Amino acid sequence: MRITCVHQGFELYGSDRCFIETVRTIRAAHPAAQIDVVLPRSGPIVAALEPYASTIVIAPLWILRRKNLARLATLGLIALPIAVVRALRRLRASDLVYINTTVVADYLLAARLAPGRSIVHVHEIPEGAVLKVLRGLIRWSGANVVFNSRATERAYAMPPGTIARVVYNGIAGPAEPNHSAYDGSRPLRVLMLGRISRIKGQDVLVEALASLPETVRRQIALRIVGSAFEDEARERALLNRISEAGLTAQVTLEPFVADPAALYRWADVVTMPSQRPESLGRVAIEAMSYGVPPLVTAVGGLPEVVEAGKTGWIVPPGGPEPIAALLAELVVHPAHWRDFGRAARARYESLFSEASAAEGIVAMVRTTLHPPQGTDPSRIAKASARPGT
Template sequence: MAGDQRRVGDRRAQGRWAMRISCIHQGYELYGSDRSFIESLRAIRSAFPHAEIEIVLPREGPLAEALRKEGFAPAIEPLWVLRRHSLPQLIATAAIDLPRALWRALKRLRAADLVYINTAVVFDHTLVARLFKAKTIIHVHEIPEGGALKVLRALLRWSGAEIIFNSQATKRTYPGLAGQRSHVIYNGVALAADTQPVKATAEGPLHLLMLGRINRIKGQEVLLDALALLPPMLRARLSVRIVGSAFETRAPEIELERRITAAGLDSVVRLLPFVPDPAEHYRWADIVAVPSRLPESLGRVAIEAQAYGRPPIVSDIGGLGETVEDGRTGWVVPPGDPAALAARIEAILADPSPLPAFAEAGRTRFERLFSQATAAEALTGVLSANLARRQASAPSRRSAA
């Protein structure tokens, strides 16, 4: 791809086209990673107002609708996304579908001035990125396990691209990227949240919220086991909402409903479906539980909870420990430990009076570390520096690839 950047600069100087930034995302719903992608796009548009921003999603859905409302025009394309449940189908159709996907990725990356891939599981574009590594930035949000982790580590090394990690824990998961530029930027959350006072009192009910996809990672069953350990008199002082849906199947939701009934928690716990805007649930809550069993790369729910002045209880796993200042803005408990979670809930029930101070400290922490403005400045700084380096190298006739 020698001379690619120089040709782009010549055409831009002649006024024949604007800079093109290609942004590729693996999801189509409106969970945390999808909302983070929207916020990244807002930042890119603000920093590069005259750029042509190309957005590619794997299918139609709530994310595409939200982007159109924001004034973007996402393209829908059958991306090769590495997901556990879809691997058999990907492998079965690889002989036909993968070459096509790689060709589409090749054409896109060749035409772009800057490529932003969110995230490494977008296999086709990450694989092709090796040919255009100087202008490709991969934003990594995953802490996978086992074979998936080995594949993603190898894929990132192969790409040679510049990397953004969304936490220190995520960065530690991918060692061995010698020679590749890397950064840690916490996901920004665009919330103008009003920090309404926590309502809990020693006499009244404590509203506990858990929000997130229903799967083996998030730990809904850990919360249920913790609630079951509480004495009946304490459970009677709780009102719990578990909000979320499973991915493309209701089977985990049905199993969770069964567990709630089997534990005798029907009068305490309400299981509610996923909603694109969870603001009402945060305002209802007094505290938020994030009892993840497996590593979260960061933990958007814990960040949003602090933005709304709702202290979170988080598992000490992955990047979750980076979201909370233990004992000041929330609490950290061992992962997969219902007894420890139950003890923390019991302590809050016994004395909810510190909650307002936790709420104030949490909102301050959110604004300092996790606000959309803070993340936007860091993200666009990385993108601008990438462009500046390549523009500076263009006269020396070095390749942009």
């Protein structure tokens, strides 16, 4: 059996780690298979994939990225037919092709010409015209679909006849969660981890801290960890704003790290102040696996991760005020959320463990490899499955 797994990235951010976990799951389910991994570039992800991949192929992919849309719509169109032919050859040589995220356009276009052997894993909720384009690509492909949340499933609204399944991202959490609890005797340790972008809301978080009274602000230590994708100007602007707001004593801006374990061990609270829809929120799940309650905004799939008032907090997006008010509350009344960490770990174990996700992925792989007899493999009735199964 030959299985091909295609990914648009080469780093170790959330979608990259999800891809690694899926390849590991497929390898465990099919230990004798030839598993070829296709990446657009070599990078940190390669070493993490080597134990599970038979071969790792670095090859050009036709990837839809927002910042490159103008080039893709002009010169990029010349390369598209060649990219589709290259993808089609690999599809036809494979029993199964797993396509991670909707932006790998060449493989989704080619999937239509090799029906019944592709799975696309949807991790993003774009908006406007981009959503229409990606929704159209998935429909055209005829691929089976894994959505990482109910919010993602609703956004794409696949038609009847598509086999689709919601599988929450599974996280390989630590054996033991954090046991220390914040009691107000030291600054509250707040962590924000993720790529620096307009979507993630680092700027909103900085403004929230800047708006607090100085007496409260001094009781908070914030670490923003991550880098902007090929956008140094955005990183400089964020660093300048921290300095202008007089927050250099409270806020540190640190580069991306491949292993965030020490960061989660340090944190009392992890925040995702996203201002555009997050399809799920891997960082919030990882935080809960360490027994750290997340503070998130009510966008996309984030409310599916956090149980407000029990395992963390959910605030409305749109500005710094709700975040600022909640941070002040956490500093002043630590006893009110003393048990949130234990509850967060329990929620992780019940919904977001690696085993739960593996079960759902393996079920979709099995359905794709062995569709019900008498059915057209490109048009199968939509699966009814609860998240993680």
